[in-house]
Amino acid sequence: MDPFSLLRGMLDTTEDAARALIGRERLRLAVTGLSRAGKTVFLTSLIANLLAAGRGARTLPALDAAVGGRIRRVALVPAGTETVPRFDPDAHLGALAADPPHWPERTEDFSTLAIAIDVERRTSLGGLLPDRRVTLELLDYPGEWLLDLPMLRQDYADWSAATLTRMRRGTRAEAAADFLAFIDALPADAAAQDALAKRGFTLYRDALRVCRDEHGLRFLQPGRFLNPGPRGEAPLLWFFPLPAAAQGGGLGALCARRYAAYLDDQRTAFLDPYFTRFHRQVVLVDVLGALHAGQEAFEDTAEALAAVAAVVSGGNWLERLLGAAPTRVAFAATKADHVPTRARDALAALLEHLALGARGRAEAAGAATSFHALAAIRCTEDAVATLEGQPFAAVRGILLNEGRGATIYPGEVPMKPPEPAFWQSGFFRMPEFRPPRLDPEGASGVPHLGMDGLLAWLLGDAL
Amino acid sequence: MSATPQPRVILEDPAPPTERLDFGWETAVAVVPPPARGWSSLGLAGAGLTVLVLGFALLEAGNFVAAQFARGDALGWISLAVAIAGFGLLFAAIGREVRGYLALGTVDRARAAHARGDVAALRVALRDWQARLPPERPRAEGLADMPIDAACALVEARTLAPIGRDAESLGRAAAMQAFAVTAISPSPGLDALVFAWRGIRLVRQVAALHGFRPGIAGTLTLLRRVAADAATVAATDVAVEAVLRGVLSSRIAEHVAGETAAGAVAARRMILLARAADEACRVLPRG
Numbered sequence: 001m002d003p004f005s006l007l008r009g010m011l012d013t014t015e016d017a018a019r020a021l022i023g024r025e026r027l028r029l030a031v032t033g034l035s036r037a038g039k040t041v042f043l044t045s046l047i048a049n050l051l052a053a054g055r056g057a058r059t060l061p062a063l064d065a066a067v068g069g070r071i072r073r074v075a076l077v078p079a080g081t082e083t084v085p086r087f088d089p090d091a092h093l094g095a096l097a098a099d100p101p102h103w104p105e106r107t108e109d110f111s112t113l114a115i116a117i118d119v120e121r122r123t124s125l126g127g128l129l130p131d132r133r134v135t136l137e138l139l140d141y142p143g144e145w146l147l148d149l150p151m152l153r154q155d156y157a158d159w160s161a162a163t164l165t166r167m168r169r170g171t172r173a174e175a176a177a178d179f180l181a182f183i184d185a186l187p188a189d190a191a192a193q194d195a196l197a198k199r200g201f202t203l204y205r206d207a208l209r210v211c212r213d214e215h216g217l218r219f220l221q222p223g224r225f226l227n228p229g230p231r232g233e234a235p236l237l238w239f240f241p242l243p244a245a246a247q248g249g250g251l252g253a254l255c256a257r258r259y260a261a262y263l264d265d266q267r268t269a270f271l272d273p274y275f276t277r278f279h280r281q282v283v284l285v286d287v288l289g290a291l292h293a294g295q296e297a298f299e300d301t302a303e304a305l306a307a308v309a310a311v312v313s314g315g316n317w318l319e320r321l322l323g324a325a326p327t328r329v330a331f332a333a334t335k336a337d338h339v340p341t342r343a344r345d346a347l348a349a350l351l352e353h354l355a356l357g358a359r360g361r362a363e364a365a366g367a368a369t370s371f372h373a374l375a376a377i378r379c380t381e382d383a384v385a386t387l388e389g390q391p392f393a394a395v396r397g398i399l400l401n402e403g404r405g406a407t408i409y410p411g412e413v414p415m416k417p418p419e420p421a422f423w424q425s426g427f428f429r430m431p432e433f434r435p436p437r438l439d440p441e442g443a444s445g446v447p448h449l450g451m452d453g454l455l456a457w458l459l460g461d462a463l
Numbered sequence: 464m465s466a467t468p469q470p471r472v473i474l475e476d477p478a479p480p481t482e483r484l485d486f487g488w489e490t491a492v493a494v495v496p497p498p499a500r501g502w503s504s505l506g507l508a509g510a511g512l513t514v515l516v517l518g519f520a521l522l523e524a525g526n527f528v529a530a531q532f533a534r535g536d537a538l539g540w541i542s543l544a545v546a547i548a549g550f551g552l553l554f555a556a557i558g559r560e561v562r563g564y565l566a567l568g569t570v571d572r573a574r575a576a577h578a579r580g581d582v583a584a585l586r587v588a589l590r591d592w593q594a595r596l597p598p599e600r601p602r603a604e605g606l607a608d609m610p611i612d613a614a615c616a617l618v619e620a621r622t623l624a625p626i627g628r629d630a631e632s633l634g635r636a637a638a639m640q641a642f643a644v645t646a647i648s649p650s651p652g653l654d655a656l657v658f659a660w661r662g663i664r665l666v667r668q669v670a671a672l673h674g675f676r677p678g679i680a681g682t683l684t685l686l687r688r689v690a691a692d693a694a695t696v697a698a699t700d701v702a703v704e705a706v707l708r709g710v711l712s713s714r715i716a717e718h719v720a721g722e723t724a725a726g727a728v729a730a731r732r733m734i735l736l737a738r739a740a741d742e743a744c745r746v747l748p749r750g
Contacts, residue, residue, distance in 0.1 A: 051580070052492065052580075054578075055494065055578055055579040055580050056494035056578075056579060057492045057493065057494055058491075058492045058493075058494075058495075059492045073578060073748070099482075101483075292470065378486065379484065380484070381484060381486075385471075385473055387468040387471070388468060390468075392468065394473075397484065398482070398483060398484060399474075402474075403482070404474055404475060405474075405475035406472050406473060406474050406475060407472075407473045407475070408470075408471075408472050408473070409468065409470055409471050409473070410470050411467070411468075411469065411470035412467045425469045425470065428469070428470040428471075431472055434482075434483055434484075435483070436483055436484040436485060436486055436488070437482075437483040437484070437485045439489065441580070441582075443489075443579075443580050444488060444489040444492050444493070445488070445492060446488070447486045447488040
């Protein structure tokens with residue numbers, strides 16, 4: 001921790017203490033999740049259901065029970081920052097409720113939102129004192145960018161070596177065949193030419209896209225190659241991993257320089273303002289998607305989670321002392337409505353195994369951890385599918401594009417990482433479902449599964 | 464493991480077209496209204512007493528007027544005129560009390576509509592409240608055509624914030640008077656009396672800023688609400704107050720101003736009272 005970070009940490013800690021003294025706490029909730037884990041939908045549901053709960057609706061019964069029914073009001077308040085776009089829950093909810101409905105597009109940029117929860121005080125004299133106001137600060141961002149975090153601890157040579165080792169393995173090698181052929185053909189003393197850098201970048205980026213979209217892989221760096229954000233593909237991104245032998249030339253030096261500049265840019269714009277200090281963390285994981293994408297994708301997701309957790313949850317002793325490390329980290333398997341009720345416990349148990357590395361990091365940093373299965377917006381109901389003459393628990397929903405009802409048997413959800421025979425079934429792509437009938441104003445929140453249990457554990461003690 | 468079927472999608476027949484699943488969520492999570500409490504024993508006793516007093520007074524007056532008519536027409540007509548004038552004034556006063564008391568309900572209705580997100584009811588409550596404001600008070604125009612968030616923000620900026628500032632001014636004026644009176648008054652008993660009278664007047668003045676003309680019942684209700692909000696306002700100021708009192712009252716003010724230090728504290732309470740009264744009368748909760 002550099003002296004400026006230390007000073008800023010001390011100031012933030014003092015501010016937090018002063019806010020707690022006057023009953024105006026601020027709670028920064030880091031919603032972390034790899035791409036397509038459902039962060040935007042999670043935030044939309046969280047906000048809609050909290051606002052409805054503030055109006056007295058019983059949308060979050062477990063949270064209400066955890067805080068003893070003391071929630072009085074919930075309101076959106078201006079976020080502390082003016083330069084970052086505002087997360088627009090109304091627009092997302094409107095799109096989900098529209099006819100035809102739309103799920104949120106891939107998140108391209110940050111957006112923030114602050115939500116104030118007024119709660120009656122716990123003490124017996126609480127009625128005489130003003131309500132406490134806990135302001136929950138939330139951030140939405142492209143999930144791909146999260147994987148830039150582990151890069152902060154690597155220099156270009158280390159990152160290149162680790163990335164190329166991964167790239168030469170399994171389905172990645174097949175997807176990146178053109179890129180690997182390109183770098184293998186480069187002379188050791190390749191000159192620092194932009195045309196070469198751009199060509200390498202394009203091949204590498206295309207390989208990453210194939211890995212993500214066709215093979216369901218998640219440990220793909222750097223994040224802005226897949227999701228360049230509002231600034232587009234600036235020349236800053238024109239770099240790629242090079243073998244150690246090819247790093248000695250001008251092209252190697254150019255890539256190393258751009259790698260450092262890229263990290264510096266991400267650190268300044270994204271990581272330092274939002275990921276250096278928060279109080280609670282929720283890690284969203286599309287466990288079912290990883291399971292259906294095959295063994296390599298499943299293991300890749302676990303590796304990516306552990307790598308991110310090593311940076312995000314693993315505060316050092318000084319950060320813990322300054323309150324800069326999260327005290328509670330909840331892991332949640334999203335899209336739990338894609339499996340029948342009886343399989344949801346298995347989904348949470350499987351997540352526990354999948355996130356073993358991430359959990360270890362969080363607990364070593366002194367944070368409490370828990371595992372949940374949730375659906376931010378419930379889109380299915382339980383059903384029975386008759387397969388080969390036998391009844392199996394399944395789910396029924398309305399397909400997003402076709403508008404037809406469909407019963408989906410999602411396969412067996414093992415409670416621990418499956419044995420090799422399990423992976424014989426191959427790749428299964430879960431169809432997208434239509435959201436249920438929703439009130440576009442969100443006055444009654446949105447139907448969900450398990451959001452209240454997660455929030456009760458994550459925020460209950462702070463309210 | 465091999466006995467387990469593969470994941471699959473089983474499509475239903477396309478007809479009849481299915482739009483969306485409906486979990487009946489709105490009904491499941493709907494706000495449960497608190498059970499009606501009905502009349503309290505004290506309320507029943509009060510109502511009974513009022514009926515008895517008014518009823519028998521009317522009957523007595525009727526009997527008396529009838530008896531006077533029996534004695535002579537002139538006496539009868541004079542008695543009837545006196546009875547009508549007396550009861551008319553009495554009922555006019557009661558009517559004014561009831562109107563003043565019910566007007567405070569606008570605040571509750573607006574706040575309840577705001578809390579439960581009932582846009583239509585909030586618009587109606589804001590319109591009613593604006594209609595009741597003193598004519599010289601600036602109003603937010605065109606509320607019906609804008610999103611409710613913007614409407615609330617406009618009411619806050621255009622009307623509530625100036626009212627809040629005026630309430631502060633009234634509080635400061637009352638504080639000056641309370642300070643002056645407590646500094647020169649000969650007895651502590653008189654201090655308390657003056658302070659109480661000035662406090663009630665201040666609360667009514669602030670209510671008038673918000674368009675309310677509370678009578679006795681309205682004032683009592685208002686005072687009860689102010690008492691609740693005063694706890695809020697006072698507790699928010701508790702840290703500042705502690706420092707101010709610690710530094711000023713006990714050390715500097717006590718030596719320099721002697722007994723007037725108590726007056727300074729009383730004056731500060733007037734300012735707090737104005738803020739609490741403003742809080743109690745606000746049609747929208749403070750953001």
